[in-house]
Amino acid sequence: MWCWSGNRTVTCRINGSVVVDSMCDPSTKPDTDRSCDVGSCNWFTDEYGACTVTCGTGTQTRTVECRNNNGMVQDSNCNDPKPATTANCNEESCPDWTIDDTFGECDVTCGAGVETRTVTCRINGSVVVDSMCDPSTKPDTDRSCDVGSCNWFTDEYGACTVTCGTGTQTRTCDVTCGAGVETERNLSHKWLCCGLIAWCDPSTKPDTDRSCDVGSCNWFTDEYGACTVTCGTGTQTRTVECRNNNGMVQDSNCNDPNQQQLPIVMRKLSCH
Known part of the structure; x- marks a missing residue:
């Protein structure tokens, strides 16, 4: 927008007092206006300021003013669309x-x-x-x-090493971590515990073997059964087993020459 005119006030006075213009010579009246040019009105922008954040999306602002040659005027005096006063900045991710x-x-x-x-x-x-x-x-x-303390762990004793008489039973004595409770965590360390028995007090290590006595092996017989015939010569049979304290074992365990001979299992019987 262009401004083409300017004006000033000219009055008719007597001794400093304002009187009507007709009392003064109109031909000598000074001009009350003249043309002027303050320049076109345009948008003025300065540089964007610092971003509001150091990382991530923030904003920057700048000054946008409508100006003529004399300075800032109302925004309505600028016909073009007003430039943006803010902009996004630092759109990269934050660490x-x-x-x-x-x-x-x-x-x-x-x-x-x-x-x-x-x-x-x-x-x-x-x-x-x-x-x-x-x-x-x-x-x-x-x-x-x-991971808990390292403790001795034992399983059950195995079978006696002999079938008859006195022998030995053994069991596994291992080391476990965590008061005997094998959790996922302490299982990963068990190989260390087992490899370094010193983690457990050797003076408290349980026995790994003990004596056992399954008793001597002897022949066991029951009563003869009924005769196979009611008249004449028939046979009777009975059960004969080699046993120790735990029950029946192989006959060979009772065939020791120093033990009793194998009892008769079958006998003939005559009847009249």
Whole structure:
């Protein structure tokens, strides 16, 4: 918009007092207006300021004014659309903490220790220095763990080493972590416990063998059964077994020359 005219006030006066214009010579009256040019009205913009954030999407602002040659005027004096006063900035991601793995194994074989994991500062998947991430939000890199004490573990005694008389029974004596409770955590350490028996007090180690007595092996007989015939010569039979205290065993265990001879299993019987 162009401004083509300017004006001023001219009055007729007597001794400083204003009187009607007709009392003065109109031919000598000074001009009350003249043409002027203050220039066109246009939008003026300065540079965008700093972003409102250091990472992530923020905003920048700038001054936008409608001006002529003399300075700022009302926005309505500028015909073109007003330029933007704000813009987005720093649209890249902020660095953030990333947990790279799960907690590892406890650093002790028995008792209380520490588990650790790796936590890195990253931007769009790339590792950067930790100082670029907020230290107050960093996840824990370690935590306490307790795999329990190492204790002796025994299974049941096995069978006696002999069939007759006195022998030996054995059992496994191993080491387990965690008061005998094999959890997923302490099972991963059991190989250490078992490999290092010193973790358990050897003076408290249970016996791995003991004597056993299954008794001597002897022949057992029951009564003869009925005769196979009612008249004439027939036979009778009975059960004959080699036994120890636990029950029947192989006959060969009763065939020791120093033991009694095999009892008669069958006999003939005559009847009239």
